[in-house]
Amino acid sequence: MENVLISNLQRFSTKDGPGIRTTVFFKGCPLRCKWCHNPETHLTVSEIMYNRENCTLCGRCVRACPKGAVTIENDTVITDTNKCTICKRCTDECYYNAREVVGKGLTFDEICDVLERDMAFYSESGGGATFSGGECLMFPQMLTKLLKFCKARRIHTAVDTSGFAAWEVFEKILPYTDLFLYDIKAFSPDVHKEVTGVDNALIWENLEKLCSLGANVNLRLPVIEGCNADLSGIEETAKKAASFGIKKVNILPYHDMGKYKYTKLGRDYDSNSMATPSDEKLEEIKTIFKNHAFTDIKIGG
Ligand code: SF4
Ligand code: SF4
Structure with missing residues (x-):
């Protein structure tokens, strides 16, 4: 039976979209963000x-x-x-x-069983299912099946993505996705490449197309001193996202709570080159988004 590698199936999450949610973390990601706090999701193997x-x-x-x-x-x-x-x-x-x-191989039915079990919590809290990773769009077949399953049961769906996937995949899941939690990690292509390992042209293209088709998008902006906290880049990000009609953003200050996982995996983690932005800086970033007509601006997940 077809299965997919899941690094974690987190029940009762309150950080991955509205209400109480079940978050499915797919294992596998094409990016290598320097600050990633889920390094166990990088590889597509256990x-x-x-x-x-x-x-x-x-x-x-x-x-x-x-x-x-x-x-x-x-x-x-x-x-x-x-x-x-x-x-x-x-x-x-x-x-x-x-x-x-x-990394555990789970079948479609096994994942659906968990989602179904938690349905009472979704309806009470306005929650639902979030598909995350890693990069869940690396697994289009399973993701689409799961989203369709949720839609058929009126379970609210969120897709947490880096945006780095072929447009055809977005096109496929769009009708079944209530909310996109869409990461923008840097405006400058050079900075983006340096801190994530990939170019960001495709990410912006996909975002523009999604917005033009009426997708509900919540921007997520990780802010890491030493990587991507330059205010002029953030200003450009806010301006461009606002021109697509986006109104919601989560500003996500750097933390190193995933550091211990690198040790457990026997990998290096370059914590000396990264730091948490000050409260003043975070307020400045909030103001930038306010000035670009964002109406829902949160610091944190
Ligand atoms: S290290 Fe552990 S999991 Fe790997 S082959 Fe040996 S016993 Fe099996
Ligand atoms: S050596 Fe350490 S990891 Fe291995 S079985 Fe003993 S306690 Fe566990």
Whole structure:
């Protein structure tokens, strides 16, 4: 049966759109934003996360691994990702919850079961289902099926996206999407490329087309000192988005709460080059959007 890799299926979320929501985090993303707090969603394969703080160095995982992928070196457990087949024997054998597999293949029915279970919360709170990631538009078939399922049950739908996808995918999901949570990470193409790894021309093109077709769009603007917090770029972003008729924005100040996940995945995280913008700066950004006739401006998710 067809399935899709999900890094997390978060119930009772209040940060990913209106009301109480169930957020489906697809695993896989074409961007590599420097500040990303969900690095476990980057790759389209399952991965082992290792928590050194819980580990007693008992060696059970080393003995359990049939592939010889696990070793203990310098008081830490190392997993050779080239050898690991995600058979989960090591995680089953670890008594201390120091190892976990991130990325679970779920079928359409399995995801729908969870969404259906939470329907009472949606109707009471004005919530619904949010499809996020990673980049959920990397999985157009499953995403479209899930959106159609929600529409048939009158579940409000939100799609949280970087905008970096073929227009054909947006065209396909538009009739079933009540709200787009649309990230703009930098106005300047050069800055965008530098901080995310991809060009932003397609992202702006898709946004313009969506707005011209009447999509309900809430802009999301991550603001990271050292990356994209230049006020002139933010001014240009507000101006261009306003010219498309967008009125809603969430200003998302940088935090490093995802830092520990990089450690657990054995990856580097460059926290020294990034910082949270000051309250004064955030107020200035709010004013920029107000001056461009945005009517719904929030700081935070
Ligand atoms: S089984 Fe768990 S606690 Fe023991 S060495 Fe492996 S990761 Fe550490
Ligand atoms: S998941 Fe399986 S193959 Fe991978 S490290 Fe653990 S025991 Fe070895």
